[in-house]
Amino acid sequence: MELTPSRRHFTIFIFGKIRRNLCTTGSTDTSTATVTGNFDNDEKFISILDDIVRGKESWKISLNQPFILQTLKPHHVEKVLIRNVDDPRLSLRFFNFLGLHKSFHHSTTSFCILVHSLVQANLYWPASSVLQTLYNRNDTMSPPNIFDEFFNSYRNCRFLSPLGFDLLIQNYVQNRKFMDALLFAELMCMNRLIPQVRTWNAVLHGLVRIRQFDMVSELFNKIVNRCKIQPDIYMYTAVIRSLCELKDLDGMKEVVRQMELSGCELNVVAYNILIHGLCRHQRVQEAIDVKNSLSQKSLQSDVVTYCTIVLGLCKVEEFEVAVEVINEMVELGFVPSEAVVSGVVEGLRRKGKIVDAYDLVNDVGRLGVAPNLFVYNALINSLCKDGKSEEAEVLFKSMGQKGLFPNEVTCSVMIDSFCKQGKLDTALCLLGKMTEIGVEGTIYSYNSLINGNCKFGRLSTAESLFKEMISKGLTPTIVTYTSLISGYCREGELNKAFRVYHEMTGKGISANTYTYTALISGLCRANRVHEANELFDEMVEKNVVPNEVTYNVLIDGYCGEGDTVRALQLLDEMVKRGLIPDSYTDRSLISGLCSIGRVSEAKNFLDDLHKEHGQVNEMCYSVLLRKYCKEGRLDDALRICAEMLERQVNLDLVCYAILIDGSLKQNNRGMFLRLLKEMDGQGMKPDIVIYTSMVDAYSRTGNLKKAYQLWDIMVSEGCIPNVVTYTALINGLSKFGHVSKAHILCKEMLATDSIPNPITYGCFLDYYTREGNMENAIQLHQLMLKGCLANTITYNILIRGFCKLGRLQQAAQLLGEMVDNDIKPDCISYSTIIFEYSKGGDIQEAIKLWNLMLSKGIYPDAVAYDIMIYGCCRSGKLTEAFELQDDMMRRGVKSGRVTYEGGRKILLLGRNGRIIKDVSTAWTSLLQYSMSYAGLDDVLMDYIFSEEGVAKVVHFR
Numbered sequence: 001m002e003l004t005p006s007r008r009h010f011t012i013f014i015f016g017k018i019r020r021n022l023c024t025t026g027s028t029d030t031s032t033a034t035v036t037g038n039f040d041n042d043e044k045f046i047s048i049l050d051d052i053v054r055g056k057e058s059w060k061i062s063l064n065q066p067f068i069l070q071t072l073k074p075h076h077v078e079k080v081l082i083r084n085v086d087d088p089r090l091s092l093r094f095f096n097f098l099g100l101h102k103s104f105h106h107s108t109t110s111f112c113i114l115v116h117s118l119v120q121a122n123l124y125w126p127a128s129s130v131l132q133t134l135y136n137r138n139d140t141m142s143p144p145n146i147f148d149e150f151f152n153s154y155r156n157c158r159f160l161s162p163l164g165f166d167l168l169i170q171n172y173v174q175n176r177k178f179m180d181a182l183l184f185a186e187l188m189c190m191n192r193l194i195p196q197v198r199t200w201n202a203v204l205h206g207l208v209r210i211r212q213f214d215m216v217s218e219l220f221n222k223i224v225n226r227c228k229i230q231p232d233i234y235m236y237t238a239v240i241r242s243l244c245e246l247k248d249l250d251g252m253k254e255v256v257r258q259m260e261l262s263g264c265e266l267n268v269v270a271y272n273i274l275i276h277g278l279c280r281h282q283r284v285q286e287a288i289d290v291k292n293s294l295s296q297k298s299l300q301s302d303v304v305t306y307c308t309i310v311l312g313l314c315k316v317e318e319f320e321v322a323v324e325v326i327n328e329m330v331e332l333g334f335v336p337s338e339a340v341v342s343g344v345v346e347g348l349r350r351k352g353k354i355v356d357a358y359d360l361v362n363d364v365g366r367l368g369v370a371p372n373l374f375v376y377n378a379l380i381n382s383l384c385k386d387g388k389s390e391e392a393e394v395l396f397k398s399m400g401q402k403g404l405f406p407n408e409v410t411c412s413v414m415i416d417s418f419c420k421q422g423k424l425d426t427a428l429c430l431l432g433k434m435t436e437i438g439v440e441g442t443i444y445s446y447n448s449l450i451n452g453n454c455k456f457g458r459l460s461t462a463e464s465l466f467k468e469m470i471s472k473g474l475t476p477t478i479v480t481y482t483s484l485i486s487g488y489c490r491e492g493e494l495n496k497a498f499r500v501y502h503e504m505t506g507k508g509i510s511a512n513t514y515t516y517t518a519l520i521s522g523l524c525r526a527n528r529v530h531e532a533n534e535l536f537d538e539m540v541e542k543n544v545v546p547n548e549v550t551y552n553v554l555i556d557g558y559c560g561e562g563d564t565v566r567a568l569q570l571l572d573e574m575v576k577r578g579l580i581p582d583s584y585t586d587r588s589l590i591s592g593l594c595s596i597g598r599v600s601e602a603k604n605f606l607d608d609l610h611k612e613h614g615q616v617n618e619m620c621y622s623v624l625l626r627k628y629c630k631e632g633r634l635d636d637a638l639r640i641c642a643e644m645l646e647r648q649v650n651l652d653l654v655c656y657a658i659l660i661d662g663s664l665k666q667n668n669r670g671m672f673l674r675l676l677k678e679m680d681g682q683g684m685k686p687d688i689v690i691y692t693s694m695v696d697a698y699s700r701t702g703n704l705k706k707a708y709q710l711w712d713i714m715v716s717e718g719c720i721p722n723v724v725t726y727t728a729l730i731n732g733l734s735k736f737g738h739v740s741k742a743h744i745l746c747k748e749m750l751a752t753d754s755i756p757n758p759i760t761y762g763c764f765l766d767y768y769t770r771e772g773n774m775e776n777a778i779q780l781h782q783l784m785l786k787g788c789l790a791n792t793i794t795y796n797i798l799i800r801g802f803c804k805l806g807r808l809q810q811a812a813q814l815l816g817e818m819v820d821n822d823i824k825p826d827c828i829s830y831s832t833i834i835f836e837y838s839k840g841g842d843i844q845e846a847i848k849l850w851n852l853m854l855s856k857g858i859y860p861d862a863v864a865y866d867i868m869i870y871g872c873c874r875s876g877k878l879t880e881a882f883e884l885q886d887d888m889m890r891r892g893v894k895s896g897r898v899t900y901e902g903g904r905k906i907l908l909l910g911r912n913g914r915i916i917k918d919v920s921t922a923w924t925s926l927l928q929y930s931m932s933y934a935g936l937d938d939v940l941m942d943y944i945f946s947e948e949g950v951a952k953v954v955h956f957r
Contacts, residue, residue: 045071046079053080053094060101074107081113082157088117092126108134108141112153116164124167131171143172143180147187162188166199178206182219189227197232204238213242217251231262237270244277252277266297272304279312287312303334310336314343319351323360335367342371345379354382358391370402377409384417392417406437412444419452424461427452441472447479454487462487478504482515489522497522510542517550524557532557548574552584559592567592583619590620594627602627610647618644618652625655629662634671637662650682657689664697685717692725699732707732723749727760734767742767758789765794769801777801785821792818796828803836811836812849827853831864838871846871862893 049072052062062068077098084091095114098104111134118127134146141149150168153159165188172181181203185195195203200223207216220239223229231239236259243252256274260266271290278287287309291301306329313322322344326336341364348357357379361371370376376395383392396414399406406414411434418427427449434441446469453462462484469476481504488497497519505511516539523532536554539546551574558567567589574581586609593602602624609616621644628637637659641651651659656679663671679686686694691714698707707729714721726749733742742763749756761784768777781798784790795818802811811833818825830853837846850868853860860868865888872881 042076042079046076046083049076050080050083053084053090059094059097063097063102069102072104074105074110077104078107078110078113081110081117085113085117085120085157085159088114088121088123088126091117092123092130095130108146108149109153112150112164113157115150115167116154116157116159119164119167120159120161124163127164127167128171131168132175135171135175143177143183144187147184151187151191162193163196165193166196169195169199170202173202173206176206176209178203178210178212181206182215194227194229197229197235200229201232201234201238204235208238208241208245211245213245216242217246231259231264233259233264233267233270236262236264237273240270240273240277244273244280247277247281249277249281249283260297266299268294268299268302268305271299272302272308275305275312276308279308279315282312282316284309284312284316284318301332303329303337306334307337307340310340311343314347317347317351319344319347319353320356322347323356326360326364330364330367335369336364338369338372341369342375345371346375349375349379349382354379354386354388358383358388358395361395365398365402368402370404373404373407373410376404377407377413380410381413384413384420389417389421406439408434408439408442408445411439412442412448415445416448416452419448419455422452422456424449424452424456424458428461441469441474443469443474443477443480446474447477447483450480451483451486454483454490457487457491459487459491459493476504478509478512478515481509482512482518485515486518489518489525492522492526494522494526494528511539511544513539513544513547513550516544517547517553520550520557521553524553524560527561529554529557529561529563546577548579548582548585551579552582552588555585556588556591559588559595562592562596564589564592564596564598583617586616586620587623590623594623599624599627616647616649618649618655621649622652622654622658625658625662629658629665632662632666634659634662634666634668638671653684653687653690656684657687657693660686660690661693661697664693667701686714686719688714688719688722688725691719692722692728695725696728696731699729700735702732702736704729704732704736704738721749721752721754723754723757723760726754727757727763730760731763734763739764739767756789758784758791758794761789762794762797765797769797769804772801772805774798774801774805774807790821790823792823792826792829795823795825796832799829799832803832806836808833808836808840825856825858827858827861827864830858831860831867834864834871835867838867838874841875843871843875843877859891860888860893862888865893 049068052059052068055062063072077095080094081091084094091114095106095110099106111130115127115130118124118130146168150165154162154164165184169181169184169188172178172184185199185203188195204216204219207213207219216238220231220235223235224231236255239255240252240259243249243255252274256270259270271294275287275290278284278290291305291309294301294305306325310322310325310329313319313325326340326344329336341360345357345360348354348360361376361379364370371379376399380392380395383389383395392414396406396410399410411430415427415430418424418430431441431445431449434445446465450462450465450469453459453465466476466480466484469480481500484500485497485504488494488500501511501515501519504515516535520532520535520539523529523535532554536546536550539550551570555567555570555574558564558570571581571585571589574585586606590602590606593599593605606616606620606624609620621640624640625637628634628640641655641659644651644655656675660672660675663669663675676686691710694710695707695714698704698710711721711725711729714725726745730742730745730749733739733745746756746760746764749760761780765777765780765784768774768780777798781790781794784794795814799811799814802808802814815825815829815833818829830849834846834849834853837843837849846868850860865884869881869884872878872884
């Protein structure tokens, strides 16, 4: 049974035999001493010594005589041991007595004689102990010399059993001297002594342990072919393992075949090694076939068999099959190892089978097994990223039961997950518990908490965490600073945002794309688009590459200002950079075109997008729908819906919410009901936005009973009213005089943790001013100022209230108060007072206030121009009126139909001498009449501006 020669040749060194006659020459390591005193020679001394050993007198007394101590030498002990080979126990006692009580240094020969004696009497444990003592002496004798001593003792004393040599080899194996053990075995063979199979197994497995696999194969061939030894299962196992490590799979399978033919008793270990080798080289199906064949050999797979195959399946990424094998082994009562579970769970996770990985962890968890902490953390992280936060929390909470303890990675992942879910208090609680369990908070934990609190508007908490982080010696990163900057920008606190930005750059941390994008977005929200563009240019100069979001926020900023030319330039620049515009880009451009009245161009732009990209999503269509509904063009909105369906774009809840809101505001009950029915047919239910639109619509028309009914339905459907819903109903109650009910609803709102906003309080403010109760209005407004809820709109409501009562001086004083409270008056603030001055004939005060408004950089709108032109006409200042109209056109303010068409018609009629004698009186009449019919449709307006219509208006006055 010759094995194929291995790649590396192993050479056995053979040492010559040393022939010595121990009985006549004494020890090789002790010179013969000359005995002095009353004794003639060594033989007499040895006889006396032997009598003492065999006698009944105390050794302690007998061997303590001075002449004994002075004369006793190692070769004397050797001969006493030889005389007592038939009583090895006595020899061992004598040997140990001299070593322990007299500190006697025995010769190597004495050790050899004693070992052989003990082995002959089957006293293997004492013999092993003596050999270990010899090994521990650290003598300078080489292993060949030690063997010579062993061999000479064995031959000269004519011991019958060579088991002492086997014991010597096994001792060296136990002391990990595998090469010396191999040398002893070879020397035995050279001297015609054959080691036992057990001894050969010990040597072979020792060589395997030091990875001398080539040597194992060569030695196996010599054992079988030269020593003619029949291998047992353990010897085969060593060879199979070596061939496995040498990647000689064919040789390994051949040895297994020979093993089966040899008739030795088989066990599953050898097959497990074969299975391991096959799996290791991705021949998993062959490994499974070997496993399945075990039953034919009266063997059963064990836990190692299954675990090896599962790990092999992981190597070839057959994770689903691996799960099936795990289920099979569990059914047989085997428990998979941590390595097996970790491999399969990690493999499933990486392939995106996160739920399967989670289920496997739960299943094996019942058996008390869990993946390692690294894999466990990775799975929790993947569950969090996949939106399965509840499952992640289950794993996190069950760690203790599985014998796992959270580390900083586990806690950081969970804190980040809690923050993204808005569970900020839970995240903060976990941060506090980290110290209790001996886990230090990391920069990643703090970054997640700071970012989460900033996103949810809890800036004060974020600031506290920032200070706490620094106090703990953690250095803020670009992520930390960018989170704070983004939070400040989101809340409109740009001064703080730029302070943090300068602090960051002052510490040598360069802003990245996300930092600049946050600042640009904040500036655009604050209508500071020019500054945003300057920051964008700075960003590009510093070689910080803008991304899609950067361009989107800047494009949206310009579209919000109506500068679609610059927005389209940015779009071209974006495409040149290789960035792909998305739905947000397209929506901003469509919205920008709609905001400046270029709705048809917006529609054409959307159609072009459809032709180029094949499909435009509902987000872009919703912008057009909102514009059409806002202008009351419901038919056009419905045509857009039909077009969407033709292009296979389904209406989402946002689209339905826009259409429903539009139908309600136009009082189109039929369309409203059709939309609700259509939604129901598609399995959609109204959300809080749609319910709020319905409540608002009925509240505005005074149908409060219906509004309350809708409120109850909304709550029963699980839609929780928000601040907008409450405000809509409060507005209706206040508007129609039910202010006490509005107060009750406001208290209910506070009880549900919905915080009233400036619009909510504005409803009460509007009620008080309409009722002329300026005292209550002022008191409420003072409270709003303290709560930082007052704004330009609330001041405008107060101004309107004072103007209505003719208290123009107090109204004008509010303009100064606004500036003192860092609230900017707008065009409405000024034009409301200007209108009252004009109506009262005080055109000089009106002009003075007009010029003050212009000096403050506030540009009048069409209504303001109408009011001022009205005042001039009323005062007979027609030249000034036309100058205002020309200025209006120069500024690009779209003329109102009253200002342009009506005025031209009146002047034309006046010039022709028809109907009107007092042109200024006619203008005043027309303006007041048209303002009182603000809701007239285009047909009626066309009639008013006809010659017949104008004449009737004047006659009506």
